[in-house]
Amino acid sequence: MDRHLSQDVRPVFASENVPTMRAPDVSLHRRLLLRGGAGLLGVSALPLAPLLAAAQSGELCVDGQAERTAKQTAGPFHLTGAPFRDDFRVEGMDGKDLTVRGQVVDVACRPVTGAVLDVWQADPTGVYDTRSFQLRGKVQTDADGRYQFLTLKPGSYGSGFVRTPHIHVRVQAEGLLELTTQLYFPDEELNAQDALYRPDLLMSVSKGYAGLSATFNFVMEPA
C-alpha cells in the first residue's frame, strides 16, 4: 500500500486557536498546570538535560479557563481496535525511545479522568504499519487526568509533500467533544516545510538517560 497518501496533508484550518501568552502565575494550582509539563508530574526533578525547546510555553490555565487544543486531520492511517497498553515499541525495531506524558483537562481546567487517548504514528523510517498495531495503542488518564506512554520517535515521510515527524492522537472522554490532533517535535528542520505543522501543537522535549521525554497537555471542550 502506498504510505504516501496525499490525504494526510490538507491545509491548516485558519480558525484554530493559538494559545495566549500570559505572565507566570505563582498560585500552586496554576503552577501544577503550567503548559509544557516541566512543572507538571514533577518532571523538573528528574535528572534530565535542559529542555531542547520550550514548547507549549505560557500557562495552560488562566483564571480557571484553558483554550482548547487545536484539531487536525486524522489522515489515512488510523486503525480502529488498537490495544490498551503503555508501551508501543516493537521488539527489534531500531529507534530513539520516547516517553510522552501530560494531562488532559477541560476548558474549565478540570482534570479529565478516564479519557482514552488513541495513538498512532509512523515508525522511525517514516512507515506506518497498517496490518497490525505496531507503534499504536490506547492509554487512559488517571484520577488526575494524567497519561503516559512509551514509543519510538517517528520518522518523517512524504513524496511530493513533506510530513515532519509527528504523532497522531484521538482523545475521547464522556461529555466532551472528541479531539483528534497531531503532536510535533521542536527543532525539526522539516517543521517549516510541513503544511500541517502548528507551533501550538509542539511537545516539550528533553533528552534523558532513558531516551527522549516529551510532554503535551490536551484541553477538551464540552460536547
Ligand SMILES: [Fe+2]
Ligand atoms: Fe501522519
